[in-house]
Amino acid sequence: MDPSQLYRMLVFASVVEKGSLTAAGEALNISRSMVSQHLKRLEAHCQLKLLYRTTRKLSLTQEGKQFYYYCAELLKLAKQAEASIIPSDDQLHGTIKISAPVAIGELALVPLFREFTKHYPHIHLCLLFEDRKLDLLEHNIDIAIQVGQADNEQLVAVELAEYDEYLVAGPEYLATHGSPSHPDSLPHHQWIMHSTHQLPRNCQFENSEGDKFNLQLTPFINCNTLVGTLTLAKEGLGIAMLPEHLVKQPIQEGLLRRIMPDYHLGKGGIFALHDFEDVIPARVHAMLTFLQRRLYQ
Template identity: 30%
Template sequence: MDRLRLMETFCRVVERGSFSAVAREEMTTQSAISKQMQALEAQLGATLLVRSTRSHSLTEAGQLYYARCRQVLDALEDARIEVQRAEHDIAGMLRVAAPAAFGRQHIVPRLHGFYARYPKVKIDLLLDDSFVDLVAAGVDVAFRVGELKDSQLVARRIGTAHRAALASPAYLARHGEPQHPSDLAGHQCVVYTGLAAPNEWTFLDESGIPLTVKVNGCFQSNSSEAMRQAVCEGLGIGYSTLWLYGADIRSGRVKPVLTRFRLPPLPLNVVFQPARRPSLKVNHFVDYFAEAFAQDPDIADMLESDAGMPEQTRRFGRPK
């Protein structure tokens, strides 16, 4: 069989995690895929995969060969795209991952502008508040809010997301407004469980000294959108990125509290698979959104690089 075809199948087996997944995509049998891998190993004179009844793992030779194969296949894909680009034709499927609320509020509303430039690109948007495994999910590019835990990922930072403590006027009318982070011990706090230490909220005083307080409340969730709704409904005080509440702050549904204190900001990155160099299609997509975010006053103000107390915590506190 053609060696390039075997290389493509090998990479897909590694990235999909199983022979059966590749067989389903190819509409063939698992044994057919297994025979292709045996043929490739015979050509190379090396074992690439250690197989068990339910899974497989790469040998050291397999890891080296996968990295090289991925480079070759990506180079060929780039060559294909460059030819298309010469004819003004960026096309094909682009699989994108993002946190659910960020995708709904800040990616989907901007897609019409992206499609106006690149009408032949198809977007497959995967929304999940957890960090998706790019290789296992076959994701080309992902938006991530927060410090990157996987040092192997290739990342491009496109902003800094500021955070604030927020509550609805109805909640504050019932329970009063906290004046110091330590006051939160006497309040219902809406806890986002997607954080490493969800019940520990850190604030910075005017000197930049961190103050961490333990919080509790009657409601917690692993969904940032459920948390936002709970805060808007007056269930308690939230601790979140400002971009999640932009419209709510402007309309007066919620207001920032404890504004004398800063919350440590979070980086906003786009990340790529470690074995891949971003394709032209991915670069066009990322460039478009970086430009769109920078030009939109709403989100640009919430993605400032300034580490100081963001002015928008006061400006957005005044309903229009």
């Protein structure tokens, strides 16, 4: 039998099952006109009219009813075959190894994983929270979460969220040193930098009117983790540049204050990197979909 004929039989069964050409097309991910063409070719091949079609409804001819019985069995078998290799959520199993920066992992990912494990109770999670970037192959990592820009062209990057960087400081620091209102005064303040060195950082600030200011800022304290940088800022030791999702709650609680909200450092992204090209394992695909839906929604 011509394989295309088998597909047309599945299209016919889907039309009857869904009740319309449009609904069948959506289920099969093809256009309504394509569904109609398949039906016409099927009827021409069978030399029978299988469906009465009006603008309001579909109905089977007598020959169509008999033919549908067998096509419906074919569709049922196709669904069973697919289910046998694509398990349902509660049947997915295996391990997902995820690496992430400490702050993202502890403050953003961990609160979400309870919901994930409810949906996928047989998936084991292996979590590596480190601010240094780990080699995926060397550490057998399935998904690496990266903040800023996806900078590895050899890996597939899935954007999970966008964020702004905020300038923040503790109330105690601002009470002592004053709150800057213009970029020109920023070099005179104490800076807490998320970095592994004490070298100056070149920064560009832009306000809502499009005015740009390029500054070179030298750290008073540098720290290699975002969590540490956040804590130092809350302790009143200086001004820090931190992603909005890390500082929103401390700002609401009065532990930090946002400085110069009209001046922006530019947007960054949170990405999930993986090394699967053509076929992503079902368990990994489930995690990627979950993170895209739930991270900073």
